[in-house]
Amino acid sequence: MRQITFAPSKYIQGEGELGRLGAYCAEMEAGEAYAVIDPYILSVYGEAVRDSFAAAGLPLQLREFQGECSFGQVEQIVSELDLDRVGVILGIGGGKTLDTAKAVSHYANLPAMLVPTVASTDAPCSAVAVLYFEDGRFDRYLSLRRSPDTVIADTTLIAKAPARLLAAGMGDALSTYFEARACRKSGAVTEAGGAGSIAALALARACYDTLLADGAAALEDVRKGQASERVAHIVEANIYLSGIGFESGGLAAAHAIHNGLTILEECRHVLHGEKVAFATLAQLMLEQAPEEEIAAVAGFCREAGLPVTLEQLGLANVSAEKLTAAASASCTEEGPMKNMPFHVTPQDVYAAILAADLRGRQAE
Numbered sequence: 001m002r003q004i005t006f007a008p009s010k011y012i013q014g015e016g017e018l019g020r021l022g023a024y025c026a027e028m029e030a031g032e033a034y035a036v037i038d039p040y041i042l043s044v045y046g047e048a049v050r051d052s053f054a055a056a057g058l059p060l061q062l063r064e065f066q067g068e069c070s071f072g073q074v075e076q077i078v079s080e081l082d083l084d085r086v087g088v089i090l091g092i093g094g095g096k097t098l099d100t101a102k103a104v105s106h107y108a109n110l111p112a113m114l115v116p117t118v119a120s121t122d123a124p125c126s127a128v129a130v131l132y133f134e135d136g137r138f139d140r141y142l143s144l145r146r147s148p149d150t151v152i153a154d155t156t157l158i159a160k161a162p163a164r165l166l167a168a169g170m171g172d173a174l175s176t177y178f179e180a181r182a183c184r185k186s187g188a189v190t191e192a193g194g195a196g197s198i199a200a201l202a203l204a205r206a207c208y209d210t211l212l213a214d215g216a217a218a219l220e221d222v223r224k225g226q227a228s229e230r231v232a233h234i235v236e237a238n239i240y241l242s243g244i245g246f247e248s249g250g251l252a253a254a255h256a257i258h259n260g261l262t263i264l265e266e267c268r269h270v271l272h273g274e275k276v277a278f279a280t281l282a283q284l285m286l287e288q289a290p291e292e293e294i295a296a297v298a299g300f301c302r303e304a305g306l307p308v309t310l311e312q313l314g315l316a317n318v319s320a321e322k323l324t325a326a327a328s329a330s331c332t333e334e335g336p337m338k339n340m341p342f343h344v345t346p347q348d349v350y351a352a353i354l355a356a357d358l359r360g361r362q363a364e
Contacts, residue, residue, distance in 0.1 A: 001187065004194035005248040006127050010150045011240050015227055017154040018048055021090070021115065022056030024150060030111055031087025032059040036077065036101040038093025039064050041117050045157070049092065061086070068134050069096035071142075074103040081108055088113060088149075094165075095121035095272065099129040103142055111149040119158050119235045120165040121172050121272055124151045125243025128191050138262040143191065147247075155235055159227035164271070166222050166231075167304045169238035170215050171277030174297065174306075176242045177201075177208035178283055179336075180249025188339035190250035197248055204245030210237040212296065216303045251336035253283035257349060260330030264322055267314045270307070277306035278313055278356060285355040286340070286348060298359060308360030310353070324350055 012024070025033050033053065037046070042064055053060040063080070067073055077100070089108065091101025092115040105112035106129070116124045123130070127147045131139040158166075181204075182188075183196045190196050210233050218234040221227075246255075257279035261267055267275065281301070284294050301308045310316055315323070327349035331337050337344050 001195045003197040004190070004192040005197045005199050005244070006147045006192045007244050008125050008147045008149065008151045011125065011153075012150065013153040013155060013232065013236060013240075015154070015156040017152050018045060018115070018157055019052050021049060021113075021152065022053035022058050022060075024152065025053070025088055025090070025113060026056040026058050028088055028111060028113070028149070032061065032085045033088050033090055034061045034063065034081060034086045035090035035092055036063050036065050036097055036104065037090075038097045038117060039066070041093050059085070065093060065097040065100060068132050068136065069099045069103075069130065070134050071131050071139065072134065074100060074107065074131075077104050078107045083108065086110065090115065092117065094118050095123040098123050099131070102144060102148060103129040103131070106142070106144045113150040113152065114148045115152050115154070116239055117154075117157055118161040118165040119153070119169040119238040121169060122176070122239060122242035122246055124148065124153075124239050126191070126247045128247060136262070136268050138259045141191070151239070153235055153239055155227045155232050158235055159222055159231050160225060161222075163219050163222045164305070166234065166238070167219060167306060168271040168273030170211050170234065170304050171273035171280075171301070171306045173207050173211060173238045173242035173273075174300065175254035175276050175280040175283070176245040176249065177204040178280060179252040179254050179339075180204040180245055182252040182283070182287070182341055183250025183339045186339055186341035188250050188252070190248055191246070192248045196250050200245055200248035203241045204249045207237045207241035207245050210234065210241065212300060215300065219304060250339055252339045253286055253337055253344065254279040256330040256335045256337035257282050257353070259335060260326040260328070260349070261313070263329050264315065264318065264326055266318055270313055274307050275313065277301050278308060278360075281308060281359065282349070282352045282356040285352040285359070286344060294359060308356070310357045312360075323353060327353065
């Protein structure tokens, strides 16, 4: 079976990179830039972004991201574009802002430059956009023609974001190795369209090792507002290592269970990576993984403040019927649960969720 590995054409990470966006866009020689930008980033850093493009002599349109990363919003933005002038799409903000920009670039057939302002997901480097319905329920994965052309991570900016967001990114990245490993065992077709590559599995393993080595210390540094070397390591793990690792290594039970949990209103306030962290523990329960692995994952989650119990997800009083519905939603025919190396039923998932919750409560 063929192997396919996706990656951005350029991944740039360093301090003060936001001030160089205009120069990087000018290097692309693509014409006017159209940026979808997070409202908070626009209010605080909008002038710096405009100055960067003015210094490069490049026209820029800024559109504030509002609402949900939905197909409807993507269609609306595409309809607003003047394709005779706009030559590159920028996404500046968090995961949903970036996924919106990626989807817009896909439908407009324009290059994409992504500027994550938090390291809360591995979305920036992938050729996948996660779409949701307007009420926040998971809709679908949109497969794009290619990875983003350029990804720029400004560690100075990212270090100023709330520590919870960096921790959520670690929760998302935590699943990468275990899901890639499961896909490697099953021979599953990954999001890149082929079998998982050795390179992707190696990056996924490096991601996991980096989290365990530097995660707790990086969180402490971010709480102090320090863009330390340890923070830089975790930014790279959350964004690049996890992004390549999940896409070309494959998704499996952890993200399938996350998708199922999105139907529960009680945990809509919980961040993507926080749900994925708990779902990673549930995947290990499904696999009957060695206690050493389970203990390492549970211990890491506790150190990072990531949920390991249903109560921490806001699901302490959720009914068995609702949990069963979430378990069923995680086993849809088109979802990543099919990538597990053994058949998984909704009953298996329900039992794994309860086992993960019990294990998490025992560790408290």
